Amino acid sequence: MTDSFVVNRRAVVAGLGALPLATAFGRPALAQGAADVPLGMVLPFSGATGSYGPAMKQAADLVVAKVNGAGGILGGRKVKLFIEDSETSATASVAASKKLLEVNKVELVGGFWGSPEALAAKPVILAANKVQMLSCAANAVTEGDTKGLIYRLQAKSSQWGPAGAKVMEKIGAKKVTVLAQQNPFIVAMVEPFKAEMAKIGGQVMDVVMYNPDQASYRAEVEKAFGPEPDAVFVLPLLTDMVSIAKEIFRGGFTSKVVSLGTGADAEGKFLQAVGPEVAEGIYHLQPSPPIDSPSYARFVKEMGAPEGTVFLFAGNAWDQVCITVLAMEHAKTQEAAVWTKSVREVCNPPGEKVDDVVKALKMIRDGKKINFNGAGCTCDFDEKGDSINRSFYVQLIKGGKNTPVGVVS
Amino acid sequence: MIAYLITITILVCVAALVGLALNLQWGLAGLVNFGVVGFVAIGAYAAALLAPEIGWLPAMAVSAALSAAFSAGLALLAIRLEENYLAIVTIGFGEVVRLVILNEPWLTNGALGIADIPRPFAALGDAVGGDAVFLVFAVALVALAFVTLEGMARSPFGRALRAIRDDATVTSALGKNVFALRVRAFAVGGAVMGIAGALHAYYLTYIDPGQFTPIVTAYAFMAVIAGGRGSNVGLLVGAGSIMALLEGTRFLKDFITVIDGVQLSALRLGLIGVGIVLLLILRPQGLAPEPRRRTSDVLPDRTTRS
Numbered sequence: 001m002t003d004s005f006v007v008n009r010r011a012v013v014a015g016l017g018a019l020p021l022a023t024a025f026g027r028p029a030l031a032q033g034a035a036d037v038p039l040g041m042v043l044p045f046s047g048a049t050g051s052y053g054p055a056m057k058q059a060a061d062l063v064v065a066k067v068n069g070a071g072g073i074l075g076g077r078k079v080k081l082f083i084e085d086s087e088t089s090a091t092a093s094v095a096a097s098k099k100l101l102e103v104n105k106v107e108l109v110g111g112f113w114g115s116p117e118a119l120a121a122k123p124v125i126l127a128a129n130k131v132q133m134l135s136c137a138a139n140a141v142t143e144g145d146t147k148g149l150i151y152r153l154q155a156k157s158s159q160w161g162p163a164g165a166k167v168m169e170k171i172g173a174k175k176v177t178v179l180a181q182q183n184p185f186i187v188a189m190v191e192p193f194k195a196e197m198a199k200i201g202g203q204v205m206d207v208v209m210y211n212p213d214q215a216s217y218r219a220e221v222e223k224a225f226g227p228e229p230d231a232v233f234v235l236p237l238l239t240d241m242v243s244i245a246k247e248i249f250r251g252g253f254t255s256k257v258v259s260l261g262t263g264a265d266a267e268g269k270f271l272q273a274v275g276p277e278v279a280e281g282i283y284h285l286q287p288s289p290p291i292d293s294p295s296y297a298r299f300v301k302e303m304g305a306p307e308g309t310v311f312l313f314a315g316n317a318w319d320q321v322c323i324t325v326l327a328m329e330h331a332k333t334q335e336a337a338v339w340t341k342s343v344r345e346v347c348n349p350p351g352e353k354v355d356d357v358v359k360a361l362k363m364i365r366d367g368k369k370i371n372f373n374g375a376g377c378t379c380d381f382d383e384k385g386d387s388i389n390r391s392f393y394v395q396l397i398k399g400g401k402n403t404p405v406g407v408v409s
Numbered sequence: 410m411i412a413y414l415i416t417i418t419i420l421v422c423v424a425a426l427v428g429l430a431l432n433l434q435w436g437l438a439g440l441v442n443f444g445v446v447g448f449v450a451i452g453a454y455a456a457a458l459l460a461p462e463i464g465w466l467p468a469m470a471v472s473a474a475l476s477a478a479f480s481a482g483l484a485l486l487a488i489r490l491e492e493n494y495l496a497i498v499t500i501g502f503g504e505v506v507r508l509v510i511l512n513e514p515w516l517t518n519g520a521l522g523i524a525d526i527p528r529p530f531a532a533l534g535d536a537v538g539g540d541a542v543f544l545v546f547a548v549a550l551v552a553l554a555f556v557t558l559e560g561m562a563r564s565p566f567g568r569a570l571r572a573i574r575d576d577a578t579v580t581s582a583l584g585k586n587v588f589a590l591r592v593r594a595f596a597v598g599g600a601v602m603g604i605a606g607a608l609h610a611y612y613l614t615y616i617d618p619g620q621f622t623p624i625v626t627a628y629a630f631m632a633v634i635a636g637g638r639g640s641n642v643g644l645l646v647g648a649g650s651i652m653a654l655l656e657g658t659r660f661l662k663d664f665i666t667v668i669d670g671v672q673l674s675a676l677r678l679g680l681i682g683v684g685i686v687l688l689l690i691l692r693p694q695g696l697a698p699e700p701r702r703r704t705s706d707v708l709p710d711r712t713t714r715s
Binding site: 045046050053054057082084085087088089090091094095096098099101102103104116119120122123138140144182183184186187188209211 | 410411412413416417420508511512514519520521522524525609613614615616617619620622624656659660663671673674675677678
C-alpha cells in the first residue's frame with residue numbers, strides 16, 4: 001500500500017505542475033510592448049463552421065497591418081491582434097474570450113461567426129466592460145441589457161426572412177416550401193419569412209427542418225420538393241448545402257431553389273465544392289457588402305480574391321477592427337467603456353463619408369466629423385447596436401458563375 | 410490571468426464531476442457508458458428550466474434526481490447486455506437526448522438554446538469580485554463527490570462492483586445480486602453527471618444543444634484513461650491534465666509566431682492526440698493508477714508467522 005501511495009503522490013504533484021505550466025506559456029504574450037493596444041477575436045477554425053474563420057482572420061490581419069503601417073493610433077501606438085479558435089463550440093468560446101480578456105487584456109472581443117458562441121461569451125465580455133462585436137445573426141444577442149457594448153455587423157435573422165420572401169416575389173414563386181437546418185441563426189428567420197410571404201399573397205406549404213451533420217438529406221429533400229412547389233427556400237450552411245444540392249440534382253426536381261449565401265455561395269466555396277452542373281439555377285441572397293464602391297473593390301483585391309467575390313464575413317472582421325481603432329482615436333483612449341460611446345459618432349451619418357481607414361484616422365485627428373463606410377456594410381448602428389440600412393444582394397448561379405440578379409431591402 | 414485560471418478551474422471541476430461519475434460506472438463497475446453527454450445534458454436543461462421557478466439549489470437536486478432516474482431506467486433496459494452492446498445502446502441514448510433537445514422547442518427552445526440562466530452567488534460574486542465564489546462552490550461540489558464516491562469505492566458496495574468488473578459470473582456465484590448492483594452504480598453515476606450538467610449551465614448561463622456533443626463523452630473517457638481506470642485521485646489528475654493540455658496549447662501561437670492561428674487550431678487537436686497516445690504507451694496504467702491489494706496486505710507476513 002505504501003509503495004503505491006508514493007506513486008500516487010508524485011503523480012498528483014506532476015499533474016498539478018501541469019497547470020502553472022499553462023501560466024508559463026502565457027508570459028511571452030504579456031511581455032509585449034506596453035504601448036501596444038490589444039484587440040481580440042474569437043473565430044471558427046475547427047469544427048462544423050471551421051471553413052469560415054481563415055478569411056476573417058486574413059482580413060483582420062490585413063487591416064491591422066495597414067493601420068500599424070500608417071503609424072498606428074493614439075499617437076503612434078501599434079495595434080496588436082490576438083485571435084483564438086472558437087472550435088464552433090460555445091464552451092470553448094467562453095474559455096477563449098476569458099483568455100483574451102484576462103491574459104491579453106483586450107479592449108475588443110470581436111469575430112463571433114456563430115450565434116451560440118456569441119451568446120455564451122456575451123455575459124463574460126459585458127462583465128469585463130469590454131466591447132463585443134458580432135458577425136452572427138441570432139436576434140437574442142442584442143436583446144436584453146447590452147450596456148451599450150455590443151455591435152452587430154451582420155444582418156439579423158429577422159431581416160433575412162423577409163428578404164427571402166421578396167426574392168420569391170421577384171421570381172414569381174407563390175407556393176413555396178422551406179427546407180431549413182436546425183440552428184439558431186436559421187430557425188429565427190422562418191417565422192418572419194412566413195409572415196412576409198402571407199403579406200405578399202404567397203403560401204408556405206410546408207416547413208421541413210433537418211438536423212445539422214446528418215449523413216444524408218435525401219428524406220428531407222424529397223419531403224420539401226415532393227409537393228412540387230414553385231420554389232423551395234433552402235436555409236443551410238456550407239457543408240449541408242453541398243450534400244443537399246447534389247440530392248436535388250440527383251432527384252431531378254423542377255422547383256426553383258432560393259438559398260442563402262452562407263450555404264450556396266460561402267465566398268465561392270460552394271461552387272468549388274459541387275461544380276457548375278449541380279449548382280446551375282440556384283438563387284442565393286446575402287446581406288450585401290457595398291459591391292459597387294471602390295473601397296470594396298480594393299478590399300477584394302487586397303484579399304487576393306477574384307474580382308466580384310462577395311465576402312460575407314471577412315468584411316465584417318475588417319470593419320470590426322476599423323470601427324474599433326476609429327472610435328479609440330475619436331475618444332482618445334483605449335478604454336472600451338469610453339470609446340464605445342464614440343462608435344456611432346464615427347460610423348453613423350451625418351459626417352463626411354470615408355471608406356479608407358487610414359484616411360479616416362487622419363480626418364478624426366484633424367477634428368472632422370466622419371461617417372465611416374466599411375467593406376462589409378455601411379456600418380451604421382441603431383441604439384441596440386444592430387446595423388441598419390441592410391440590403392440583400394441576390395445572385396443566380398448560371399454557367400458555373402454567380403450572376404447578379406438584384407438588390408432587395 | 411487569475412480570472413482566466415478561475416474559469417479554467419471551474420471548467421475542470423465540471424469535467425472532473427463527469428469523470429468521477431464515469432469512473433464509478435466504467436472504472437469501478439466496468440459498465441461502458443458512451444452516452445455520458447446525454448445525462449449531462451439532462452442535468453443542464455433541468456437546472457436551466459427549473460432554476461428560475463424553484464431556485465438554483467432545488468433545481469440542482471432535481472437535475473441529479475432526474476438524471477439518476479434516466480440512468481436507472483436505461484440500466485434496467487440495457488444493463489444485461491454485454492460490454493460492447495451496452496456501449497451501443499448508451500451511444501444511442503446520448504444521441505436521442507440531443508435530438509429531443511434540438512427538436513422540441515416548446516420545452517427546450519430548440520436550437521436557440523436557453524439564455525440568462527440565473528447564476529448562484531451572482532450578487533455575492535460581484536461583491537468579492539469575479540467568479541471566485543462560484544469557484545469555491547464548484548470545488549466544494551467536486552470534493553463532496555470525491556469523498557462520497559471514494560467512500561463508496563472502499564465500501565463493500567465498491568468491492569462488489571470491482572468484483573463484478575473483474576468477473577461477473579464469479580461474483581454472482583458468491584451470492585451477490587449483480588443486476589441490482591449494476592443498476593445502482595449506473596444510477597449514482599447518472600446523478601453525479603446531472604449535477605455536473607447543472608454546474609455547467611449555472612456557470613455558462615447559456616446552454617444550447619451544440620454544447621452537448623459526443624466530444625464531452627470523449628473528454629470524460631480521456632480523463633479516466635489518463636488518470637488510471639478505477640482511481641478517483643487519478644481521475645482528478647487526468648481531468649486537470651487534459652484541460653491543461655487543451656487550454657495550454659492556446660498559448661502556443663502567442664509565442665511561436667511561425668505558426669499562424671489557422672494551422673495551430675488543427676495542430677492543437679493533433680498535439681492532444683499525440684499526448685494521449687504517448688501517455689498510453691509510456692504509462693498505460695494511468696498517471697495515478699488504482700491501488701491494488703496484494704496478498705501480503707491481507708495475509709499475515711510469512712516471516713513474522715510463528
